[in-house]
Amino acid sequence: MISLIGSTPLGGGLFAMGLFTEPVSVAHYLVVGAILFTAGIACMAVKRNALGVLMGIELVLNGANVNFVAFASPYLQAEGSRGLGLDGQVIALFVILLAAAEAAVALAITLNFYNNHATVDVDRADDLKG
């Protein structure tokens, strides 16, 4: 199977980068975190649906969490480095908890918005403009 993956151009490229063979480093996680973060930001910016915006926020927080965990993980640290240790994990934990709370509040806002506008299109929330 692996050889099959390796035979495809993409898989071969990944092999060439050593992704299948080399141990991962913090930077690997940081890349994932960066992509998640960017996707979240783009989601927040692009979506007109309030729930889509909310999902963007979740993605952003999640991207940050990936970084925290990566810096905290003893598995990923290079020789001689110990990273954040436990603190990173605990912060990630708090981020998850607060994200849950944030989602509850945001949903309540969305719900009220829906009650007042009969839609969840955030572009329609322009009642306050002068």
Place this chain on the structure above:
Amino acid sequence: MMAAMSATGLVATALPLAAINWHSTFFLLFAVLACVCAVAVVAADNVVRMALYLVLSLGATAGLFFLAGAEFVGAMQLMIYVGGTLVLLVFGVMLTAQAPFVSIKTAPGDRALAGIVGASLLAVLLLSAFSVEEWRKPAAGVVGEPTATPIGMALLGVRVDEPPAHAPAGVRSGYLLPFEIVSVHLLVVLVAAAYLARAKRRKTPRAIEVAASVEPPASVAAHAAIGREPAGRSGSVLVGGPR
């Protein structure tokens, strides 16, 4: 077919397969899943599909946490984040289901703009991610079994883990206070959510009007009712018998 097989054999012999690092392979799997699904969230227009992609992305991230030895955080992510998204999904269905599969479209211009901005942001982030020498060095290797004990103890205010190498003395505190603050915070949110979602007894005169509106119209042809515009009137209904 033969060519493919010989090519496969060629690659297989050419690559140092014995040196496959499963940790890295699984990392790659989860990482690709997380990133692709995150991008799919942006690309999708249907809320339910977006929620599905989000769940997959969050689940894959939980897998990354497990791989990084943060099992407790990973399980927490699965339980809370993904569970929270479930509610999001339900709301997505409820609030946008006036017609089946309604999607609020994004303008193409917005999308292009977001693409440009996102790409530049990503470039900056990647640049910084690769800028530190220490972060790029591959991991030293497998360490001891992870346990959730240090986290549990830390949340109770006692640190039993080893301090980081460069940590200045005296800054290592437990997390009892933040833990309590978060608990109270969650309680507040819980109460608030219950307040918002609670069913209210109606005050006075509108009851008559609503009760009257619940009475069946003289001739309720189902087809006529189907054709009726979704009135979206503030719901007030008769629930059950006098329970």
Place this chain on the structure above:
Amino acid sequence: MAEFLITTVGLSEWLAWTVTAVIAAVLVLNVIAGGALVFIWAERKIAGRIQDRLGPTRTGGRFGWLQSLADGLKLLAKEDLMPEGADGMLFRLAPYVSFCASFCAFIALPFAFDFIGCRLNVGVFFVVAVLGLEVFGVILAGYASASKWSLFGAMREAAQVVSYEVPLGMCVVVPVMLAGSMDMVTIAEKQAGWFTNWYLFHDPFTFVIFWVYVTCAVASVNRAPFDLAEAESELVAGFHTEYSGLRWSYFFMAEYGSMFLVSAMAAVLFMGGWNGPIPVASLLGLSEGTGDTANYFVRLLGMFNLLGKATLGVLVMMWVRWTLPRLRIDQVMTTCLKYCTPIAAAMFAGAMLWQLFLPGGLVPGLDRPAGEIREGWLEGPGGRGAAAPAASDEKVAQVISSQVNP
């Protein structure tokens, strides 16, 4: 296994691990798929006997052993229908989501001391979390079917599962608290010995909370009397109204897989896991370390113990299903929020106080490994310390005392 392949067969390391992983995955998959076949057959026979009839009798010999297989073949051959207005991708994906969630949870389930897919430090937490994902498939199915009945079923399922996760979590936390670990292997190990060591009989509170757990578990896997998501007399077939053929059968495999899983969870958390009511192995003088064959025998025995207990749980669920009428959605929610949650919370507090004041139990003679738990918390605290040696108990105690009493 992997070592065996490396040393004896002479495979390279990565190949050996791959083979091992594949074998383990196939085994677990077979537990679900084969288990589902057996359980469906058993359900039909049991339902038949309860209802004064025979159930399947012909297919595959005397007792209709092959009935489920024949049904499976029929489902394979059946046309896969999809409603015109359905969201095709989600409609196709939903059964697999359900099945995968059910399947994934088995990773952390210990069948015996070493018979476990992956010994996770947070096993209990993981299983509960992953089991909660099954509902995604149901909701997606309900939404994507473009049928009002399916949507009703999906919404009911969402409300029900989200609500029942609260008391279920509280019930699960009690054995975790008693054992001082979220590792399912450790929890089961703590209950070794006679059945009096089971957490079910640990104290009155755990006994009560076991029944709360059973209620919540039945509700969270959608079995009667809580099978509102597919309530056939109200919602036609609920979330899988529009499904047919193999996709439909995936939902059923997921359902039976989860039934088995929550039963096995109950066995591990409350009924000693692989430890039988009578410690046969240790009475025979067999224990860990008396040799490979003996070890293997003990574990095999343990596996049958666990499978037996889990099967018993599944059979009880079937018995309940064929006896009781279905509750209504508001009554299901009332059961959860007004009864299960407060009872679970009170019992949790009670078990906590009992553990605090009566760690040895009421009967002094009983050999109860509860007292050693608090020291157990401090085992292996080196935690994430990579290069550093694991801190010794004294060091931890010293750290604690220095931080608690500065």
Place this chain on the structure above:
Amino acid sequence: MAQLIDDDPRIIEFDVRTDEMLVNMGPQHPSTHGVLRLVLRTDGEVVSEVEPHIGYLHRCAEKIGENLTHRQWIPYTDRMDYLAAMNMNLGWALAVEKLMKYEVSEKARHLRVLIAELNRIASHLVGMGAYGLDLGTFSPFLYAFREREKILDLFEEACGARLTYSYITVGGLTADLPPGWLQKCEAFLDQFEPIIKEYHALLTTNAIFVKRTANIGVMSRELAIEYGCSGPVLRGSGVDQDMRRDGEAIYTAMYDGYAFEVAVMKDGHYPRDHEYPPVPADAVLGDCWHRFFVRMLEVVQSMDLVRQAIDRYSACKGTIGEPLKLTEKMPAGDAYLETEAPKGQMGFYLVSDGSAIPWRVRARSSSFSNLAVAPELCRGCLIADVPAIVGSLDIVMGEIDR
């Protein structure tokens, strides 16, 4: 009025803006007892309106009756309430006999009671089992059918048919009972009696069953009378009416000398002729539980009646007599007679111009009136209550659509 509505605890306002949804329940739905179509207007799980749509089983039975002689129409009455075909036969036969002022022999009269009451048991067993099915429990259904099978076996032996009997006919019955039948019937009653306790344990007193039925679909006396409900549905609301006692003379004469107490709650309690489970505290007179319970009482009541009929029948000398000829001419005129079928009061009306073929035939279906009240009962209930309420009305579409 304003005060009244304001105090109604059923009115609840939600913060969420909701839309209503129209849902089709049936005609292909597991719990609509055949081909009934209910259009539900729901707000989430709450049903604000139910509209029954009928006619999916319409077979022009009445019009066919105007082209056949009176006795030839008997098989068509079988197919009205096909679960209680004997009672349908009886209703039509009595109506024709009323027009012709014909009186059957004493022995035939007792045999008719025996058969009709036995079929009432069978019908109520189906009603009971199917009601369990509506509430999501499957086993009582099969328990009920197991016993019903035995009754059908008896019927098969008596008349050769298991569902559509055409046994009771104008002027008597098509045949007398075969030898040994009475003993078999008594044996059945003896073994059936303890099984009723099982039904009570599985359904009547089951906590979940009580939760699902008590105080659900409460129908007041007045409502029941206004809508022309009849049978157990009417008696479940506490109206003391039973055609076997209160009907026309030609019908009540059939039950002359039979001791039975109408199964209805009087002065706060049900008849105490046998041991019955107590009424649960939550149950309100007129709710689904009471309708169900009246049916269960009538099963016992019918067993008593069957026993009495067996005694009387075997005491009678002679034969049951011959039924009327197929082409026997009827006098000009009209006749209407209501009998107490298991589902309620089944009325047949016929106008004759003096030939053997009625000029007009009409049937008054009890299930039709009983179903008509469903929209009233279902207003404001939950979706899960709709099968519970409709099931408690115990309707048969063959009779409604005719």
